[in-house]
Amino acid sequence: MAEESKGQAFLDKFAEVSARIGNQIHLRTLRDAFATVMPLYILAGIAVFVSQVLFPLFLSGDSLSAAQVWGSAVTLGTLNFAAVILAGVLGYCFAVNKHFENAISCVVVGISAFVIMMPQTIVATLGSAVYATNAADKTAATLSYAVDSFSGALGMADGYALSGVDVTGAFATSNTGANGLFGAIIIGLLAATVFIKLSGLEKLKVNLGEGVPPAVADSFNVMIPMLLTLSLFALVAAVLAGFGTDLLTLIATGIAAPLKGIMNAGPWAVIVIYTLANLLFCLGIHQSTISGVLAEPILTMLIIDNMATFAAGQPIPADHYMNMQIVNSFALIGGSGCTFALLLDTFLFSRNKGSKEVAKLSILPGLFNINEPVIYGYPIVFNLPLMIPFVLIPDLLIAATYGLTCAGVIAPCVVQAPWTTPPVISALLATGGDWRAAVWQVIEIAGAMAIYLPFMKVSERAVQKQLELEANAA
Structure with missing residues (x-):
């Protein structure tokens, strides 16, 4: 009894600490924000798949290029602008979690602070030079020349060519897109935190009195805190620029990469x-x-990187083989614990009427990776025999799928498919149409069934034994 009590006390403490971590306001905000913008990434994944995999099957040449403009437009508004959108959404979610009344103002602060911290000059790759035909009229008809044509005129040594120029008044997608997500997270949360803190100071509020429309009154209430917050971020940007750097670069190299x-x-x-x-x-x-x-925010960033790389027609680097889609498509088939395999085992091998009834109700949601009916109805919660494969199987599938990807047996994941996508289809979508990944997913289900089966039998015997004991006690 003493050992059992100690074990239960440990589990209770573990659950308490885990719940505290999950409910930490900044981490909870991060989870909520990614859940909010997830449809954008899914749309981007579908667009990449259609443009890079489906269109080339029946189009070519100019027709293919014209059709792929659709995918490029979606990519531009989602993947290439993901960091800017996330900065605003983070501000809003943080305000909601802090119960701050003027949550929409945190969207403004989050986006503005993030843009303020971007470098004011970027290096752009130059494909051709465009100039006006009339020196006095910059809007006159233009001509375009290849960069190589200007090499001699610029006094460049033989063998060298102009490949890039410093540009002002422009944003680089390396900052606004997937590579800027970590910067958006840190700056968006920090800006919202400072702004809400300053907004709580009564001396900084501007009271316009009664009879003023609520939207106008709210904007004046937060005007001074907003000015102070954004001025502070601009000051930091100016100081860093004096050292020849910017906050996004520091975050990317010092935090994101590690x-x-x-x-x-x-x-x-x-x-x-x-x-x-x-x-x-x-x-x-x-x-x-x-x-x-x-895990999910970082793994999601990795699959977003992969989508952008795949859309650009570039090979996926090996350091991006592990990502969110490996987990969703190959390790959580049927939901957490890969319980779709348990449902199939129940239909084929179970003699327990209660389990079969639960399986009948759970199989359709399970096909779309929704398995709360299994976890709480089968149940798996506090069911020691089933807890073991529930925890073990996803670990084995993550390791095996990653290993097969590294070995080149299956293609890397390049599309963020909706997490509710059924098996086989999800593998095809995630890997850009690799049939070997779909076959591997079927093998995974069969293997998971083999692992679940003996534990399911033990669980059913335990339930039967418990019923017998209760009957004898009665």
């Missing part, structure tokens, strides 16, 4: 996080409390 490296230095970090997350789910606390705040 964190991405940890997640993609083999599957081990992801396995550890999802082991803890699924164990937590077995105790009745949703796994997103852990995985949703510790």
Whole structure:
């Protein structure tokens, strides 16, 4: 009894600490913001798949180029602007979680602060030079010349060519897109935090009195805090520019790159996080409390990088093989714990009427990776025999899929498919149409069924034994 009590106390403490981590306001805001913008990434993934995989099957030449403008337009408004959108959404979600009344103003502050911290001069790749035919009229008809034509005129040495120029008044997609997501997270949260703190000071509020429209009154109430917040960020940008750098570059090199490296230095970090997350789910606390705040934001950034790389027609780098789509498509088939395999086992091998009834109700949601009916109805929660494969199987599938990707047996994940996409289809979408990935997913389901089966039998015997004991006691 003493050992059992200690074990329960440990589980309770583990659940309490995990819940506190998941409910930390900045981490919770990060999870909420990514959930809000997820449709954009899914749309971008579908557009990339259609433009780069489907269109080339029946179009070519100018027709293909014209059709791919659709995919490029979607990419421009989603992947290439993802960081700017996220900065605003983070501000809003943080305000909601802080119960700040004027949440929309945090959207303005988040986006503005993020743009303020961007470099004012960028290096742009130059494909051709365009100039007006009338020196006095800059709007006159223009001519375009290849860059190489100007090499001699600029006094460049033989063998050299003009490849890039310093440009002002422009934004680089390396800052506004996937590579700027970490900067958007840090700046968006920091700006909203400072702004809300200043907005709480009564001396900084401008009271216009009664009879003023609420929208006008709200904007004046936060006017001075907004001015002070954005001025502070502009001051930081000016100081960093004096040292020849900017905050986005510092974040990308000092924070983003190491964190991405940890997640993609083999599957081990992801396995550890999802082991803890699924164990937590077995105790009745949703796994997103852990995985949703510790792993998914970084893994999502990696698959967003892959989509942009794939859309540009470039090969996926090996340090991006581990990403969110490996987890969603290949390790959570049927939802957390790969419970679709358990449902199939139940239909084929179970003799327990209660389990079969639950399986009948759960199979359709499970096909779309919704498995709360299984977890709480089968149940898996506090069911020791089923807890073991529930935690173990996703770890094995993450490691195996990553290994096969590294070995070139299946293609890397390049599309963020909707998490509700059924098996086989999700594998095809995620890998850009690789049929081998779909075959591998079928093998995964069969393997998971083989692992679940003995534990399911043990669970059913335990349930039967418990019923017998209750009957004898009565």
